[in-house]
Amino acid sequence: MSVADIKVDEHLAHDDHGHEHHEQSFIQKYIFTEDHKTIGKQFLLLGIFWAIIGGGLSIIFRLQLGFPDMSLEWLRPILGGWITDAGKLDSEFYLALVTMHGTIMVFFVLTAGLSGTFSNFLIPLQIGARDMASGFMNMLSFWFFFLASAIMFVSLFLETGPAGGGWTIYPPLSALPQAIQGSGTGMTLWLVSMVFFIASQLLGGINYITTVINLRTEGMSFSRLPLTIWAFFITAVLGLLSFPVLFAAALLLVFDRSFGTSFYLSEIYINGEALPNVGGSPILFQHLFWFLGHPEVYIVILPALGITSEIISTNSRKPIFGYRAMIGSILAIAFLSFIVWAHHMFVTGMNPFLGSIFMFLTLIIAVPSAVKAFNYITTLWKGNIVFTPAMLFSIGLVSFFISGGLTGLFLGNSAVDITLHDTYFVVAHFHLVMGSAAFFGLLAGVYHWFPKMFGRMMDEKLGYIHFWFTFIGVYLVFFPLHYIGIAGFPRRYYSFTSFDAFSSFTDLNAFVSVAAILTFSAQFIFLFNFFYSMFKGRKAPLNPWKSNTLEWTTPRIVGHGNWPGAIPAVYRWPYDYSKPGAAEDFIPQHIPYSHTPESNLSHEADLAKGENVAPAPADENK
Amino acid sequence: MDKAADIPLIGKARVKSVHPKKFGMWLFIVSVLMLFAALTSAYMVKKAEGDWLIFEFPKLFMITSVIIVISSITMQLAYWNAKKNNLLGLRINLALTSVLAIAFVIGQWYSWEELVAQDVYWVGNVAGSFIYLFTGLHGLHLIGGIIFLSVVLVNAFKYKVHSKSMTQIEMCTTYWHFLGGLWLYLYLFLILNN
Numbered sequence: 001m002s003v004a005d006i007k008v009d010e011h012l013a014h015d016d017h018g019h020e021h022h023e024q025s026f027i028q029k030y031i032f033t034e035d036h037k038t039i040g041k042q043f044l045l046l047g048i049f050w051a052i053i054g055g056g057l058s059i060i061f062r063l064q065l066g067f068p069d070m071s072l073e074w075l076r077p078i079l080g081g082w083i084t085d086a087g088k089l090d091s092e093f094y095l096a097l098v099t100m101h102g103t104i105m106v107f108f109v110l111t112a113g114l115s116g117t118f119s120n121f122l123i124p125l126q127i128g129a130r131d132m133a134s135g136f137m138n139m140l141s142f143w144f145f146f147l148a149s150a151i152m153f154v155s156l157f158l159e160t161g162p163a164g165g166g167w168t169i170y171p172p173l174s175a176l177p178q179a180i181q182g183s184g185t186g187m188t189l190w191l192v193s194m195v196f197f198i199a200s201q202l203l204g205g206i207n208y209i210t211t212v213i214n215l216r217t218e219g220m221s222f223s224r225l226p227l228t229i230w231a232f233f234i235t236a237v238l239g240l241l242s243f244p245v246l247f248a249a250a251l252l253l254v255f256d257r258s259f260g261t262s263f264y265l266s267e268i269y270i271n272g273e274a275l276p277n278v279g280g281s282p283i284l285f286q287h288l289f290w291f292l293g294h295p296e297v298y299i300v301i302l303p304a305l306g307i308t309s310e311i312i313s314t315n316s317r318k319p320i321f322g323y324r325a326m327i328g329s330i331l332a333i334a335f336l337s338f339i340v341w342a343h344h345m346f347v348t349g350m351n352p353f354l355g356s357i358f359m360f361l362t363l364i365i366a367v368p369s370a371v372k373a374f375n376y377i378t379t380l381w382k383g384n385i386v387f388t389p390a391m392l393f394s395i396g397l398v399s400f401f402i403s404g405g406l407t408g409l410f411l412g413n414s415a416v417d418i419t420l421h422d423t424y425f426v427v428a429h430f431h432l433v434m435g436s437a438a439f440f441g442l443l444a445g446v447y448h449w450f451p452k453m454f455g456r457m458m459d460e461k462l463g464y465i466h467f468w469f470t471f472i473g474v475y476l477v478f479f480p481l482h483y484i485g486i487a488g489f490p491r492r493y494y495s496f497t498s499f500d501a502f503s504s505f506t507d508l509n510a511f512v513s514v515a516a517i518l519t520f521s522a523q524f525i526f527l528f529n530f531f532y533s534m535f536k537g538r539k540a541p542l543n544p545w546k547s548n549t550l551e552w553t554t555p556r557i558v559g560h561g562n563w564p565g566a567i568p569a570v571y572r573w574p575y576d577y578s579k580p581g582a583a584e585d586f587i588p589q590h591i592p593y594s595h596t597p598e599s600n601l602s603h604e605a606d607l608a609k610g611e612n613v614a615p616a617p618a619d620e621n622k
Numbered sequence: 623m624d625k626a627a628d629i630p631l632i633g634k635a636r637v638k639s640v641h642p643k644k645f646g647m648w649l650f651i652v653s654v655l656m657l658f659a660a661l662t663s664a665y666m667v668k669k670a671e672g673d674w675l676i677f678e679f680p681k682l683f684m685i686t687s688v689i690i691v692i693s694s695i696t697m698q699l700a701y702w703n704a705k706k707n708n709l710l711g712l713r714i715n716l717a718l719t720s721v722l723a724i725a726f727v728i729g730q731w732y733s734w735e736e737l738v739a740q741d742v743y744w745v746g747n748v749a750g751s752f753i754y755l756f757t758g759l760h761g762l763h764l765i766g767g768i769i770f771l772s773v774v775l776v777n778a779f780k781y782k783v784h785s786k787s788m789t790q791i792e793m794c795t796t797y798w799h800f801l802g803g804l805w806l807y808l809y810l811f812l813i814l815n816n
Contacts, residue, residue: 133642206649210642244653248660255755260745263668279673279748284664291660 024560032143034135035560039142040121041453044446046149047113048527051439053156054104055520061097064089066513068497068506082161091494095164096182098492100156102167103190107197108152110300110438112145115239118303118445119208119232121453125551125558126226128217128567133210137203144200148193155189163190166492168293171264171285175256178270188257191250198243198250205243208236217550219570224589226549226574227320230327231306234334235299241338242295249288256280283348290341297434298337302330304441305372305401308394310574311448312376314547315391316383317585319575322375329368329375336365346417355414362412366405373402384578384585388545389463393444396471397437403475404432407482422492425485428478436474443470443526450530451544455556456537462529466522473519480508548574548588571611572604647793651800654763658804661759662811665752669815675747677740679812680733686726687809693722694802701795707785709778716775719798723768730757756808760801767801770794 033039060079063070071087072079082093089097120138124131132138155162164182165174169190177184212225212233225233252263256277264285265277313320320326342350342358376398385391407429410416420426443466450458484505489496496502496509543552551558553568568590576587582599593600593608595616600608668674700715734754737743742750774794777783783791 134646137646202650202653206646206653209649210645214640214642214645240649240653241656244656245660248657248664251759252664252755255751261751262746262748263664263751266673281668281671284667287667288660288664 032139034131034139036120036124036132036135036138037453037558037562039138040117040119042142043112043116043120043145044453046146047109047117047442048530050104050108050113050149051523052527053153054101054109055523057097057101057104059517059520060089061094061101062513062516064094064494065496066510066516068495081159089494092164092181093161094494095166095180095492096161096186099164099166099169099182100152100162103152103163105435106167106296106300107194108145108149110435110442111201111239111296112197114438114442114445115232115235115299115303116142116145116204117442118228118307118449119204119236121449122228122551123208123211123232124215125452125554125562126229126549127212127215127220128550128563128570129211129215130561130563130567132207133215134207138207141200141203141207144196144203148196148200151189151193151196155186155193158186158189160184160186162186168289169253170289171253171256171282172268175253175265176268176270176275177257191254191257194250195247198247201239201243205236205239208232209240212236217567217570220589223324224570224573227309227323227326227330228303228306228549230330231302231309234330235302235306238295238299238302238334238337242292242299245288246292246296249285249292252288253285283345286345286348287341290344291338293344294341295334295337297430298333300438301401301434301441302333304397304438304444305330307441307445307448308376308397310547310549311390311394311444312379312398313575313577314448314545315386315388315394316380317386317577318379318383319577320375321378321381322371323573323575325371326375329371332368333365336361336368340365343412343414343417346414347421352414359412359414363409365412366409369401369405373398373405386545388447389458389460389467390444390448390545392464392467392471393440393447396467397440397444399471400432400437400440400474404429404434404437404478408433419488420485422490423485424481424489424491427491428481428485431478431481432474436478440470446530448545449551450533451540452551452554452558454534454537455540456533456535457540457544458533458537459529462525466525466529469522469525470519473515473522476515477512477519480512484508484512543588546584546586548576548586550589553588553590571607571613641789643789644793644796647796651797654800654804658756658759658808661752661755662808665811666815668748668752673747675742675749676816677737677742677750679753679816680736682729682733682736683809686729686733687806689722689726689729690802690805693719693726694799696722697795697798701788701791704778704783704788704791705785709781709784712783713775713778716771716778720768720771720775723764723771727761727764727768730761733757753812756812760805760808763804764801767794767797770797 029035030038033042060075063072072083072089073087076083079089079093082090084090120132123129152162160181162182163169163174163186164180165187169187173179174183174187177187212229216225252261255261256264260276262277262280264282265275265280266282267278268275309320309326340358340362342354343362346355346358380395407425411420411426411429447458447463450456487505489502489505493502497506540556542556545552550568550570554562555564570589571592572587572589574589576582576599578585579587579599582596587596587599592611592613593604594611594613597605597608696715696718700712700719703709703711703715734757737750737753742753744751744754771794774783774791777790
């Protein structure tokens with residue numbers, strides 16, 4: 001038991017720290033910080049920075065798609081040589097824009113910006129821990145992400161442009177610098193950046209899992225964990241299992257690109273010249289990539305779903321419907337996510353029988369997804385709904401998750417996929433179900449936990465305006481894309497006006513572009529609200545949303561160590577809202593059953609007898 | 623050794639938990655395992671597609687496999703000695719493990735020369751590239767292990783490894799057994815798939 005002895009010393013020592021006042025230098029406090037709350041905010045700020053860039057890039061290529069005749073001369077000050085002499089967007093740069101938009105949004109905004117922010121910020125606060133298991137690893141995790149960001153940012157300014165082979169970087173296109181400019185230095189930097197990104201995710205993930213398993217406060221059993229924590233926990237497990245596989249895929253690509261091996265390359269003639277590579281398989285890359293790539297979309301959406309569960313329950317003033325079913329569906333989705341990757345590859349010439357197996361497994365995902373959607377709606381049903389901006393964004397998420405998820409049933413069908421593959425239908429599908437839904441989860445989380453992050457409230461009215469513009473805008477952008485996709489328009493094409501077959505729908509494309517510009521502009525309302533409220537917002541009460549979870553028992557400005565005194569113990573699940581008999585419509589997790597005899601159910605009354613706690617003070621403020 | 627520790631906090635019984643750093647080490651091992659699982663399944667997928675060079679594996683692999691198994695045994699002996707506060711045995715066994723580890727790396731290097739002698743190169747048929755990839759990546763992880771090992775060795779000489787301070791050597795032992803097991807898995811995998 002020697003280990004336990006040491007551990008106890010560390011812990012008790014750390015417990016004492018809560019009472020002392022640490023003098024930290026500016027650098028220790030805000031830059032190379034080991035405090036999980038500051039690291040979470042660092043992830044959020046860098047994520048916001050990337051979201052502006054990623055969104056901005058999409059606006060540039062939407063201009064090209066919506067208004068092919070428009071002169072883009074006015075963008076020359078920013079894009080320089082990427083605007084051709086005729087005032088058009090360079091066609092290879094268009095590919096680079098699409099690639100970087102995808103990469104930035106999927107990895108830097110919706111993985112690092114979402115998981116990085118909320119796993120770091122919420123896990124210790126909601127499970128009742130002083131900090132993450134390893135503050136140092138946590139700090140490294142952010143700075144690896146920063147390094148990855150810096151490298152990717154630099155690649156945007158290369159003369160040959162950033163990576164241009166699509167965010168999925170399929171070889172041979174991405175492996176041959178002779179093919180397009182974007183497969184040159186830009187691709188190299190992309191790969192280097194992703195290596196650091198993967199390291200960052202693994203360091204973060206190991207920390208999240210260890211913290212959730214080991215550092216829960218007294219009474220915080222797994223069946224009392226808030227659903228946010230369940231989601232972050234499973235997300236971290238997914239990342240831990242899938243990011244090494246992306247690393248393997250990228251590593252082999254690096255060897256093919258720079259060391260002359262032939263893992264992915266075989267018998268290629270380019271510019272009339274035969275390459276020396278023989279015997280590689282580009283399909284092999286797709287298998288490896290999508291073994292990460294599919295869990296990755298759940299890494300993106302699960303934290304958003306967890307955040308939504310928490311916000312919808314709190315603001316419906318009702319317990320979450322089917323708490324255990326919610327956990328079960330998270331686990332089922334996580335499990336299934338590893339055995340469906342080949343549905344991205346139905347048209348690679350795979351055995352149709354194998355295709356039908358992957359189709360079957362893919363369609364099963366509809367079951368746990370529908371369980372989640374059903375439970376959100378039944379939680380809302382007959383609730384005393386409080387429409388905070390966070391609540392609106394959560395409901396928006398549920399809407400996107402359903403409408404985008406339904407088209408997944410079409411795409412998961414290996415026969416239908418032959419027609420729809422690589423069209424705008426796919427673009428519409430994943431932008432709704434994963435992109436916009438996860439983005440709404442991110443925004444909902446920011447609105448909901450802003451008071452805990454910065455001790456101030458965001459402006460509600462601006463939040464409502466932001467929501468309605470974004471919600472309607474997203475549908476105006478992505479709904480028409482379904483039609484364009486069914487009509488057979490392939491994605492990633494620079495221009496549709498060059499072919500007679502595709503010259504229809506120009507007005508719809510222009511409409512989509514206008515909607516995209518509006519939606520993007522609406523995000524600046526949020527940015528203003530965010531930064532203004534950080535300094536000038538109304539001071540937040542301790543528990544502004546009357547929520548049950550532990551983070552609302554901390555002081556308004558949470559200090560180092562999170563709780564100034566002892567860590568509160570937990571006596572009940574986090575969803576005791578509107579409990580019959582209770583004085584108020586919420587009972588926080590740290591209130592023992594013996595303090596609430598009026599609302600206890602019979603088995604809870606038994607539990608109350610076993611609790612060894614001081615009787616409730618008369619003036620206790622629940 | 624009871625790995626689970628009941629850690630009192632605020633003077634009350636607390637959630638059962640393992641040591642966070644040791645747990646983190648296990649998670650790291652999981653991620654390395656996934657990396658090699660991905661690569662070995664890539665090997666199978668690629669091999670099934672044909673155009674596959676058949677060649678003889680270096681005989682040295684046999685010897686290096688024996689070396690790494692022995693190093694696992696000495697590592698375990700070092701761990702037991704540390705638990706019994708037998709510092710001499712600890713130091714000797716740790717030093718032996720380090721020597722064997724370096725011998726393993728040198729052996730792998732010479733096995734590459736055997737491959738080259740057979741005209742199997744890093745650049746060429748994928749079957750050859752995969753062998754270099756497996757041994758190289760495993761070697762890199764092993765060199766990481768040697769660095770860890772030398773840290774423990776230095777600490778053993780500074781009287782910092784003993785029955786009351788076992789975390790470090792326990793993590794190192796875990797990782798070392800994993801590296802040995804990983805090599806045996808890779809070797810067995812290669813033999814069975816040739």
